[in-house]
Amino acid sequence: MATSLTVVLPGDEILQDALPTPTGKKKTLTLGPGLRHIPPNTIATTIAGALATDNRKNAAWIEFNSGRYIPTTGDLVIATVQGSAGESFNCLLSPNTPPAALPHLAFEGATRKTRPQFPPNTLVYARIVSAGKDSAPELTCVEPSTGKGDGLGQVKGGMGFKISLGMARRMLAGSKGGITLPEMLGQKVGFEITVGRNGILHVDGGSVKATLAIGRALQEIDEQALGEKAQKKLAEGVLKSL
Amino acid sequence: MAPEAILSHLHRADGSATYTHNGYCVIGAVNGPIEVQRRDEMPEEATVEVNVRPAVGVGSPKERHLETLLHNTLRSIILTRSIPRTLVQITLQVRSLPEEEISTGVNTTLTLLPHILHTALLALLSASIPLSTVLTSTLIAIPSAPNARPATPLVSPTAPELLRAKPIRSVHVFAFAGDGRMLLNESDGVFSFEEWDEAAEAAEEVCCKEEGGVGLGEGVDVDGKEGTNLEIWLREVVKRKVELEQRWKSAR
Known part of the structure; x- marks a missing residue:
């Protein structure tokens, strides 16, 4: 990931030499969030942020960490069940947005006779199968190719924490995101964390004390942009308190 | 003096900004x-x-009037067609005044x-609402000339300056898009076309980046005294926002 900090404002044209130079097989340029194509061949930005490019994938996008979550196909999210209507659950991805549909049969091993029953305000970990500007998002809790759950489904126990969208992206990006705290803690205590791309982090530490300590620590990393050394110090503090 | 701006400081709103300039202070919040x-x-x-x-x-009615002006101007820069059937609430x-x-x-x-x-724009930027361009805006006041010679327009005057230059013959507000198009003009008072033209030119000089001039990062002195070009100021504000968001990359 090439990251030179090019700050862009909405309406800025991205010049040809700032766009990625394809090194892989893929020849068509992929535009990510924050960029739009104005025919015939102008690439303009729509939001303020930093331009990021990937030469191997021949992709360009704008890095930003503010605003509301916008559903995108393929994203893993923690949705709140609001109620059940007909063949599907109505789920909320963020407050005051149109509900997303989660079909009753989109669970591992669910049939017409054994469909899951969720009371309102249940949290489910789901993948977005379709999200367009012209339709409400649709969710699923099974991998379409295998029919297995693969960790998707109801999130039990523990507690949900709010984190920024950028933090959620970093946590899902693995080692590139630079979040080392969970691994450091994992060597000493057992816990489970679930990260939704819509800015919700679910922590189950077994006890209330552990859940809160881990959740708060991760929120602190988000707010104060802690680096690896600071995270190590924080992890030691958390372990001491448990 | 350049305006001061703080971005994304209200944690309940999707985007927010506080803007302070010449004794005016406005808080803006955007949800969307x-x-x-259904009816809207x-x-x-x-x-x-x-x-x-x-x-x-x-x-x-004064606020309703401002709302109408803002609504029309912002509708033209928000990419409303890319987020259909939604609401952007500003x-x-x-x-303080x-x-x-x-x-x-x-x-x-x-x-x-x-x-x-400016507050509305900064809050929209903070909320990452898709925009087609940015805008910059300024106030121009033309004092009445006592002895037949044309009065020099005051660019973005402070309230004490206006008081000293009293009586003011006409005031003009201009807003320009990032590419230099005029987005909004509101004028009040008695003025000739030549005066309006001069005011528009003075406003464009403050609001828009000079063509083919100095590079982005350098401070350009407009008239040697004002010292702030609004587009350069806006880039500075956004740069600070981006640096704050990306600081984890260099954190240790």
Whole structure:
């Protein structure tokens, strides 16, 4: 990931030499969030942020960490069940947005006779199968190719924490995101964390004390942009308190 | 003096900004894209809702007028077609006005307008609402000339400056898009076309980056005294926002 900090404002044209130079097989340029194509061949930005490019994938996008979550196909999210209507659950991805549909049969091993029953305000970990500007998002809790759950489904126990969208992206990006705290803690205590791309982090530490300590620590990393050394110090503090 | 701006400081709103300049202070908050009420829903566009709240008391026709002006200007820069059937809600709370505001004798709607426009834009940027371009805006006041010689227009005058230059013959507010197109013009008072033209030129000089001039990062002195070009200022503000968001990359 090439990251030179090019700050862009909405309406800025991205010049040809700032766009990625394809090194892989893929020849068509992929535009990510924050960029739009104005025919015939102008690439303009729509939001303020930093331009990021990937030469191997021949992709360009704008890095930003503010605003509301916008559903995108393929994203893993923690949705709140609001109620059940007909063949599907109505789920909320963020407050005051149109509900997303989660079909009753989109669970591992669910049939017409054994469909899951969720009371309102249940949290489910789901993948977005379709999200367009012209339709409400649709969710699923099974991998379409295998029919297995693969960790998707109801999130039990523990507690949900709010984190920024950028933090959620970093946590899902693995080692590139630079979040080392969970691994450091994992060597000493057992816990489970679930990260939704819509800015919700679910922590189950077994006890209330552990859940809160881990959740708060991760929120602190988000707010104060802690680096690896600071995270190590924080992890030691958390372990001491448990 | 360049305006001061703080971005994304309200944690409950999707985007927010506080803007302080020449004794004016405005807080802006943006929520969106959110679910729109059925009767306001438009099939192919986003609905934009602007609420202006005055520093004292409840809203009056003056605020409704400002809301209309803002609504029309912002609708033209928000990419409403990329987020159809949603609502973008913009709330602007005027926090303080300069003491001399009432006694300047000019239209107080116009003196407030550029500040409120900037606040709305910054809050929209903070909320990452898709925009087609940015805008910059300024106030130009033309004092009445006592002895037949043409008066020099005051660019972005402070309230005490307006008071000293009294009587003011006309005031103009201009807003320009990032590419230099004029987005909004509101004028009040008695003026000739030549005067308006001169005011428009003076405003363009402050609002837009000079063509083929100095590079982005360098501070350009407009007239040697004002020292702030609004587009350069805007880039500075956004740069600070981006640096704050990306600081984890260099954190240790």
